[in-house]
Amino acid sequence: MTELIYDKGTILLNGDFHTPYSVFDPRINKYRALGIYYPEIIHYFRRNKIDYIDKVQDYIIPLNKNQFSITKELRDYQKEALKRWITHNMKGCIILPTGAGKTIIALNAILKTNTSTLVIVPTLNLMEQWFEAMENILKVKNQIGKLGGGNEDIKSITITTYDSAYLKSSYLGNKFEFLIFDEVHHLASDKYSLIGEQFISPYRLGLTATIEREDRKHVNIYKLVGNIVFSKDFYELSQANHLAKFRLKKVKVNMLPDEISQYNRKIFQYNQLLKESKIFYPIRLEKLIILSANNINLRKALLLRNEAIDIALNSYAKIVELENILKHHIMDKIIIFTVHTKLAYSISDRFLIPVITHKTKNEERNEILEKFKKGLYRIIVATKVLDEGTDVPDANMGIILSGTGSKREFVQRLGRLLRPKMDVENVANLIEIISSDTSEIFTSNRRNKGINNKKQLIDKSDQ
Structure with a gap:
């Protein structure tokens, strides 16, 4: 008889039989397999009628379903996404734009599995947002755990960061039956993929707006989480009035001599x-x-x-054009995006606009975003720090002064404008200011790739 034991992210096979998923460990003269293969190992033993003793699972006891109270009704596409994930054995990735309600789908998935759940997010800010969302659907508070940022509170539903999950995966790997990977494209990195390999969790859900990575390592996600089970882009959701329509305008400026x-x-x-x-x-x-x-x-x-x-x-001509745009849009809520911190502070000083960069402390960042939400600030300028992992209030205009060729970066910035709007005729405007006759034109075209055929939504007018 073979005994299965969880050992630091792996399944140790102590006995006469091994499986196609295991390799021989000469240090202890036994076979072992990565934790991710636990469901396959059990299936292999049962199919071949091999007797075994299972000492792998140490799942935390889940919360009672009656303790949850979700009052928000899922939209049709959210119901379909959840249904497809369930029919794929509760494994796989859901691709939806920023603002399309991926979190509410995940909350319903937690109710469906009714098991111990670990939610893994890229930033501490997102950890707090998930914690608040979870607390809001519980009838009794203080039942959600947090791991990371000085927190070491592990409960049946725990929210952690990729960094903390990476450090603790060999210990936590047999305690959670359900894994939720928010911004799942992070999981494909050489470092974080270890998380997916060491957990035995049979149920896995990946969430992101853009799963593709520039290094093409996103193919690793399909092995660690499952294939894409549902996907809708901003165009489809805008056409159905679930997200605001938008208009993209490219403004070319001539640099100074x-x-x-x-x-x-x-x-x-x-x-x-x-x-x-x-x-x-x-x-x-x-x-x-x-x-x-x-x-x-x-x-x-x-x-x-x-x-x-x-x-x-960073051409000064862009600043001049920005000033002209701001003069003609005095009623709009605007986010100005830049790549360079120095340019962000220059804009802030010139136009007396609040600025958010990697140097901005959390308290100040939250205060700026709260005042922007309430309308006390009408314009803010930010670097890439707002592209992901921060809940940004609605804006109806975005101005890209500089950016990379990353499609993900573009989609994240676009998502800041495409939140659901009460007025279906409300059109968000995204303006790119580009230096003429430079490589920036090629960079802009690269990040716009995938939306150039959406003519119904995009009004591209080069000037």
Whole structure:
């Protein structure tokens, strides 16, 4: 007879039989398998009528269903998403835009499984938001645990960060039957994928607005969580009036003469260095970084490329255009997005606008967002820190002064404007200010990829 024991993120097989999922550990002369294979191991033993003793599970006793009170009715697409996840053996990923109500689907999934649940999120801010959402549906408070940010309170429903789950996965891996991965694209990294491998949890739900990663490692998610079981984009939900419609406008500005001169000079020097290194074709940044490690000319080229991009992204002409836009939209609630912290503070100083960057303390950030929500602040400027992991109040206009080519970054920023609106005719406006005749045009097109065929929603007017 084989005895199954949970051992630091793995299943130890103590006995005469092993499975196709296990490997031999010469240190102890026994077979072991990753925790994720626990359901398959049990199925293998039962199918082959192999006797075994199961000492793996140490699940925390779940809360009674009667302690929950969810009054908010699911929309049709949310019901369909939950139904498809259930029919896929309660495993898989749901892809919905920011503001489409992924959290309420997850709360209903917790009720459906009625098991111990670990919710894993990327930031402490999101941990607090999930905690508040969970507390609001419980009749008796103080029954939700938090792990991370100084909290070590593990309960039948616990909310933690990816960092804390990574550090504790070998200990927690047999205590939760249901895993919820918020912003599941994080799980695909080499570091965090260990979380999915060490937990024995048979039920898994991944939530995100964009599952694709630039490094293409998102394919790992399908093994760790399950395939995509439901997906709707902003276009489909806007057409059904679940999210606000939007209009994208690209405004091209001419950089100042001195900026044009500096930009062209650096690009020329960059191309010359590539040619000297026998590179006569466009090269991806990732490959250039790798090659630059052993080539001094390519290191110089990389620096020149970055300096040229900084000139384009931070052109003073953009500030002038921004001032013009703000003068013509004095009644709108506006979020200004930038990549660079220095530009964010420059805008804040020039226009006396509250700014949120990675340097902003949580208390100040929350105060700014609360005043923006109440209308005490009409405009805020932010860096990438608001792209993910923060509950941002509604705005009806976004202005992108600078950004990367990431589709996820664009979708996250767009999602800040596309929250459900009472007025179905309410159209959100997203304006991109781009430096003409620079690589920023290519960067903008890359991040817009996937929406260019949504003509009904997008009014692209280059100026």
